[in-house]
Amino acid sequence: MFELLQTDSTSKARRGRLTTAHGxxxxxxxxxxxxxxxxxxxxxxxxxxxxxxxILANTYHLSIRPGIEIIRGAGGLHRxxxxxxxxxxxxxxxxxxxxxxxxxxxxxGVEFRSHLDGALLFLGPKxxxxxxxxxxxxxxxxxxxxxxxxxxxxxxxxAVERTIRWAKECREQPRAPGQLVFGxxxxxxxxxxxAECARAIVAxxxxxxxxxxxxxxxxxxxxxxxVELTEPFLPADLPRYAMGxxxxxxxxxxxxxxxxxFDCVLPTRVARNxxxxxxxxxxxxxxxxxxxxxxxxxxxxACFACRQFSRAYLRHLLNVNEILGLRMVSVHNSHLYLxxxxxxxxxxxxxxxxxxxxxxxxNYVPSRRVLSARDAER
Ligand SMILES: [Zn+2]
Numbered sequence: 001m002f003e004l005l006q007t008d009s010t011s012k013a014r015r016g017r018l019t020t021a022h023g024x025x026x027x028x029x030x031x032x033x034x035x036x037x038x039x040x041x042x043x044x045x046x047x048x049x050x051x052x053x054x055i056l057a058n059t060y061h062l063s064i065r066p067g068i069e070i071i072r073g074a075g076g077l078h079r080x081x082x083x084x085x086x087x088x089x090x091x092x093x094x095x096x097x098x099x100x101x102x103x104x105x106x107x108x109g110v111e112f113r114s115h116l117d118g119a120l121l122f123l124g125p126k127x128x129x130x131x132x133x134x135x136x137x138x139x140x141x142x143x144x145x146x147x148x149x150x151x152x153x154x155x156x157x158x159a160v161e162r163t164i165r166w167a168k169e170c171r172e173q174p175r176a177p178g179q180l181v182f183g184x185x186x187x188x189x190x191x192x193x194x195a196e197c198a199r200a201i202v203a204x205x206x207x208x209x210x211x212x213x214x215x216x217x218x219x220x221x222x223x224x225x226x227v228e229l230t231e232p233f234l235p236a237d238l239p240r241y242a243m244g245x246x247x248x249x250x251x252x253x254x255x256x257x258x259x260x261x262f263d264c265v266l267p268t269r270v271a272r273n274x275x276x277x278x279x280x281x282x283x284x285x286x287x288x289x290x291x292x293x294x295x296x297x298x299x300x301x302a303c304f305a306c307r308q309f310s311r312a313y314l315r316h317l318l319n320v321n322e323i324l325g326l327r328m329v330s331v332h333n334s335h336l337y338l339x340x341x342x343x344x345x346x347x348x349x350x351x352x353x354x355x356x357x358x359x360x361x362x363n364y365v366p367s368r369r370v371l372s373a374r375d376a377e378r
Contacts, residue, residue, distance in 0.1 A: 002016055004236065026053065028251075028348075029261055034081070036065075040272070041326060044081075055087055093143045093146055100114070100121075109125065129181075142166065147188070150217075160186050160193050167200075191229050215264075248340050249361050252357050275329070281364055
């Protein structure tokens, strides 16, 4: 199922190949986020053209709308959204704890009111796995509790205990044919809790492991710390996934810390504010200094937007609220994330990842505004 092809001599970075029911995924990999069954503003043909191997879809949102029966009726999620390649579904745990209004945590899940119409709903390990089974995703995630980074030690502990108990319940549920299931490690930035949670989850023999609770508004050093505290406990021969991260430079640093899989709303999220990623940081396409700049967003970028259009034209489109403007910035940003991962894989194969990492991170200037946008929506 997972083949570890190569390890880096200068860091913990790895190159691998993950085989799923709908195809092979080369790692390290970035998974564009299709929360509602669509990667915002992009169509499947565009995603294929930029080299997307796998996308993420969201159990919480899709089970509320259009609902499990519609997706089952369509013949599963791949057919419903017309994406024949691999799909990973998250379990809905993150949204239940972040979006839902008025929740009551019970022993077998969470009773909550829909963030849309207030309807009383229940989601737990059994329900989350049943929905993901009906969707027929290639990789299903266990139902976990993801506490905010400001939680007390006692809250972190009870979240870990619940996460372990629920993972065990998820493990016992039936799966869709060929469906892989990944366990999730919680525990904040506390060494003992991360170790305890990782040991218990790994003992359940999942197909891969995710590090959860790492994109919840905490500063970057805490993200890296949580990953560094968890990674040593994860089996080397299985895929590792850091949930909900990050900026391009963070992805490079997380690959160097032994992570294989990523998802993040940033590329499409900031595109809708007219912000573009480049290999040196972000740029506001809308800004006045682009008014008469007839160069592409990034020189040398092979994406459709950069091959066809100038900054001046894209700025104009954004200023007059033409849909094409935000679509093209979404194309560029998503392309940049996917190209970055392809470059990382090529450098790992060539044995030059160490140099690439040093140069990329040194040239990349992080933006505080972008970091806060990451936390605004997921
Ligand atoms: Zn581009």
